[in-house]
Amino acid sequence: DTGVSQDPRHKITKRGQNVTFRCDPISEHNRLYWYRQTLGQGPEFLTYFQNEAQLEKSRLLSDRFSAERPKGSFSTLEIQRTEQGDSAMYLCASSLGDRGWNSPLHFGNGTRLTVT
């Protein structure tokens, strides 16, 4: 399967702990996005990478959130000192960027985070 892969699928953690999620995009895709989705809502933008460069980060994102994409391949999203309000589905998506103007975002199946 050459789709977007996310790991883990589910994570339960206690408030105050740090968590890290991983995303492996489709191999030739140069653009990578992280979104957060809560029940009954559409995905909310968190951050965007073009290759290894993080070009935009949501102003809604506190400094407890950090993302990396070393070497422009896989990406990690870390949440420090988790809070109950961080409980959500975290979605990763990738796309071809300018080479495929109408190419879609390809989403992974997300990591569901529950903070107790």
Added chain:
Amino acid sequence: KNQVEQSPQSLIILEGKNCTLQCNYTVSPFSNLRWYKQDTGRGPVSLTIMTFSENTKSNGRYTATLDADTKQSSLHITASQLSDSASYICVVRSGTYKYIFGTGTRLKVLA
């Protein structure tokens, strides 16, 4: 402010019936509009894309329309099946890399 609004929020129909979902957007600049289907616990999957010059596009039992003047789009599902039960999300691409998401319409198809 860039916004995508969808209606209805939720919809219940009987198997075999048709339905139409609506999307209104105020997004500038506009690049394209895409409808996604999201099954529970899964990531969204693209159904169809509409560019500025396109009015109608079909993908099997799904037909999307776009009126760029009124900034409205619709997704029509014909002869619904149980497997159509999902959330349908309207997404507008703005510029080269920004995507504005609607909150989705939750469709439930009953046998």
